[in-house]
Amino acid sequence: MELRMKNLTKEFGGFTAVDHLNFTMENGVYGLLGVNGAGKTTLMKMLCTLLSPTSGEITCNGQEILGMGADYRRILGYLPQEFGFYPEFTVQDYLSYIAAIKGLRPMVAKRRVRELIEKTGLKKAAKKKMKKLSGGMKRRAGIAQAMLNNPRILVLDEPTAGLDPNERIRFRNLISELAEDRLVLLSTHIVSDVEYIANQILLMRDGRIVLAGEAQELIDSMEEGVWSLYAQKNEVSRLMKKYKVSNLKTGHDGVELRIIAGKKPAQDAVLCDANLEDVFLYYFGEKAGEENAEI
Amino acid sequence: MLRFEIKKIWSRPVNKAALLLLAVIVLTGSALAVRDVVYYKADGSKISGFFAARRLRSEKNEWKGYVTEDVLKKMVKENQKACAQAESEDGALIARQGLSDLREWINTGLSGEGGYDYYLCDRIPEQEAASLYEKRLALLREEFAGQEYSQKEKEYLTRQYEKFGAPLYYGYADGWKALLDSQYLPTLMTITIVIIGFLVSGVFSCEFQLGADSVFFSSNYGRNRAIHAKIMAGFLVMTVVYWAAMLLFSLLVLGLLGFQGAGLMIQTNDHNWSCMYNITYAESWLLTMFGGYVAHLFILLLAQLASAKSRSVVAAVTIPLGLACAPMFLGRVPFLARVMNLFPDMLLRISAFLRDNIIYEIGGKAYGVYELLIPVYLLLALLLMPALYLWYKRSELV
Numbered sequence: 253m254e255l256r257m258k259n260l261t262k263e264f265g266g267f268t269a270v271d272h273l274n275f276t277m278e279n280g281v282y283g284l285l286g287v288n289g290a291g292k293t294t295l296m297k298m299l300c301t302l303l304s305p306t307s308g309e310i311t312c313n314g315q316e317i318l319g320m321g322a323d324y325r326r327i328l329g330y331l332p333q334e335f336g337f338y339p340e341f342t343v344q345d346y347l348s349y350i351a352a353i354k355g356l357r358p359m360v361a362k363r364r365v366r367e368l369i370e371k372t373g374l375k376k377a378a379k380k381k382m383k384k385l386s387g388g389m390k391r392r393a394g395i396a397q398a399m400l401n402n403p404r405i406l407v408l409d410e411p412t413a414g415l416d417p418n419e420r421i422r423f424r425n426l427i428s429e430l431a432e433d434r435l436v437l438l439s440t441h442i443v444s445d446v447e448y449i450a451n452q453i454l455l456m457r458d459g460r461i462v463l464a465g466e467a468q469e470l471i472d473s474m475e476e477g478v479w480s481l482y483a484q485k486n487e488v489s490r491l492m493k494k495y496k497v498s499n500l501k502t503g504h505d506g507v508e509l510r511i512i513a514g515k516k517p518a519q520d521a522v523l524c525d526a527n528l529e530d531v532f533l534y535y536f537g538e539k540a541g542e543e544n545a546e547i
Numbered sequence: 548m549l550r551f552e553i554k555k556i557w558s559r560p561v562n563k564a565a566l567l568l569l570a571v572i573v574l575t576g577s578a579l580a581v582r583d584v585v586y587y588k589a590d591g592s593k594i595s596g597f598f599a600a601r602r603l604r605s606e607k608n609e610w611k612g613y614v615t616e617d618v619l620k621k622m623v624k625e626n627q628k629a630c631a632q633a634e635s636e637d638g639a640l641i642a643r644q645g646l647s648d649l650r651e652w653i654n655t656g657l658s659g660e661g662g663y664d665y666y667l668c669d670r671i672p673e674q675e676a677a678s679l680y681e682k683r684l685a686l687l688r689e690e691f692a693g694q695e696y697s698q699k700e701k702e703y704l705t706r707q708y709e710k711f712g713a714p715l716y717y718g719y720a721d722g723w724k725a726l727l728d729s730q731y732l733p734t735l736m737t738i739t740i741v742i743i744g745f746l747v748s749g750v751f752s753c754e755f756q757l758g759a760d761s762v763f764f765s766s767n768y769g770r771n772r773a774i775h776a777k778i779m780a781g782f783l784v785m786t787v788v789y790w791a792a793m794l795l796f797s798l799l800v801l802g803l804l805g806f807q808g809a810g811l812m813i814q815t816n817d818h819n820w821s822c823m824y825n826i827t828y829a830e831s832w833l834l835t836m837f838g839g840y841v842a843h844l845f846i847l848l849l850a851q852l853a854s855a856k857s858r859s860v861v862a863a864v865t866i867p868l869g870l871a872c873a874p875m876f877l878g879r880v881p882f883l884a885r886v887m888n889l890f891p892d893m894l895l896r897i898s899a900f901l902r903d904n905i906i907y908e909i910g911g912k913a914y915g916v917y918e919l920l921i922p923v924y925l926l927l928a929l930l931l932m933p934a935l936y937l938w939y940k941r942s943e944l945v
Contacts, residue, residue, distance in 0.1 A: 297761070300761065300765040301764070302761055302764055302765055303943055304943065321770070322767050322770070322771060325765060325766060325767045325770075326767045328765060330761060330762060330765040331762075332761035332762065334761075335762075336754075336757040336758025336760070336761075336762070337757065337759055338555055338558070338757060339757070340555075340558035340559060340560075341551075341555075341558065345551070345554065348551070349548070349551040350762060350766065352548045352551060352768075353763065353767065353768045353769055353772075354766045354767045355766075355767035397762060398762075401767065
């Protein structure tokens with residue numbers, strides 16, 4: 253399975269959401285990281301044929317996906333960021349309906365619905381109305397619907413948004429389990445999600461993929477170091493203005509800061525191992541602050 | 548898919564409430580229509596509904612059969628005798644309930660230029676009453692000569708009147724009259740279209756409203772068969788609810804007042820005496836129901852198209868309301884009346900407007916308004932289905 257984006261561009265009025273993007277994906281888990289407005293959702297909507305490109309194209313194994321129509325959608329599973337459902341349907345009805353519009357034969361649909369209800373831990377809630385489910389259960393129903401047709405391409409837009417830590421861990425494990433032998437594109441602004449499960453991480457900014465690679469490759473690509481230091485509270489403001497601060501921890505003796513800088517920011521600063529959150533801050537700078545509020 | 552689309556509609560509690568409301572309106576409407584049939588007992592007390600119908604049936608059926616010149620003479624003689632014997636006007640009314648319909652034929656059919664004369668039958672010579680059919684065409688010509696018809700339209704009207712088959716066959720038909728010649732049926736149709744509009748308002752817009760559009764359109768059948776299922780679900784709900792409401796209303800009214808009279812010409816009701824459509828009550832029922840169905844199809848499909856385009860239920864609710872009600876009021880403005888008579892709401896009021904003899908001359912040929920409206924709106928409704936499909940299929944989700 254190969255998805256190729258060639259000069260892919262999407263404009264809304266004068267705003268370019270996706271800007272001449274060129275990238276090729278094969279089987280594996282891809283984590284798409286970027287701040288709000290980076291173009292992640294627009295890119296995913298184009299990958300799911302919900303939006304047509306202003307220019308450029310997306311091909312699947314060499315065929316243009318809009319031209320493939322239903323043949324492409326047959327191998328596609330999509331969990332949108334704003335996952336809507338029919339509130340009066342039970343989980344079983346909802347999944348059975350989605351199975352029907354995905355073109356599964358009734359017998360196959362019945363079996364797949366049963367399997368996925370079990371796999372996503374929704375067995376006890378199968379007869380519950382969708383509107384009665386908790387946020388985590390709704391997301392599980394969302395991943396179940398995306399998996400119904402056993403898709404070769406699975407697109408997950410912010411799948412863990414709004415979940416509590418336990419749910420997020422469960423969800424990440426579930427995605428990892430489902431990711432075998434298929435192409436999974438996972439968009440998120442929660443760095444730790446992709447750190448654990450993505451084989452390849454794509455950093456997206458202003459409609460372009462600015463960097464792609466494995467987590468360590470991305471970390472290695474940083475041209476600055478990550479430093480840990482203790483400072484007095486009255487110094488924090490000055491340091492934050494001067495450096496990119498990826499973490500702050502207030503203690504009894506002062507504040508522990510994690511700073512990204514090209515050279516040692518203070519005499520007692522200690523060089524430490526960088527992680528993906530540092531990479532995120534390094535590449536997205538101040539814009540990342542708002543996003544990292546959820547990290 | 549179809550099953551789930553229908554389930555989406557009926558799973559909404561508000562839609563169940565709307566259907567319940569429609570059922571209550573049908574029951575209330577039929578009760579009111581039945582109650583309008585009244586009979587005065589010898590002591591002057593009034594009974595209505597089923598029991599009144601039973602008495603009237605018995606008395607009116609004494610005149611059952613072809614109303615020939617001899618029958619008209621006999622009726623006038625008996626009417627005048629009853630008048631003479633009655634001690635009061637109320638007493639005369641009570642005594643003549645069985646021949647009240649035939650009496651009104653004379654009052655309406657022979658009043659001529661002076662306008663309707665309620666007492667004409669009480670004083671008319673028998674021989675003159677016998678000329679009812681003979682004078683019909685001439686008197687109706689006089690009537691429409693003063694109206695704004697073109698030459699072609701007048702010719703059309705004359706041809707229709709000439710097709711009128713005399714003598715008329717008469718019998719009890721108060722059930723059909725209560726059903727078709729009252730305002731309850733058009734009112735019910737107007738309410739039905741608004742309620743069905745409400746029911747189907749979410750068929751296309753719900754995906755956007757609920758945020759389920761992304762999953763829907765990215766699925767295998769999301770841009771083909773699933774849209775067919777939506778169109779079919781809307782069509783089935785429209786069809787089933789409309790016909791269920793209309794059949795229930797008709798069966799209740801006719802069940803309580805009697806099915807007799809289906810084969811009688813609608814002109815046997817004096818209100819329809821000048822009607823140019825030479826049809827029976829059964830044919831009038833079919834025409835009214837089918838015309839109403841065409842209006843429902845057209846208006847509701849248009850509403851769904853607007854709802855699919857605007858991605859909002861507002862259009863689907865307001866379009867039926869606007870199209871079913873607004874022309875009714877705008878049509879009262881004299882210079883708008885001719886245009887408003889071509890709006891689809893006219894099909895919701897066929898039974899009420901049949902007697903108005905609305906004619907249009909198009910390309911040198913005259914047509915009755917319903918000869919135009921029914922095929923035109925049926926065709927438009929059929930065209931709206933593929934339009935709805937194509938429009939929805941091309942939806943992009945920004």
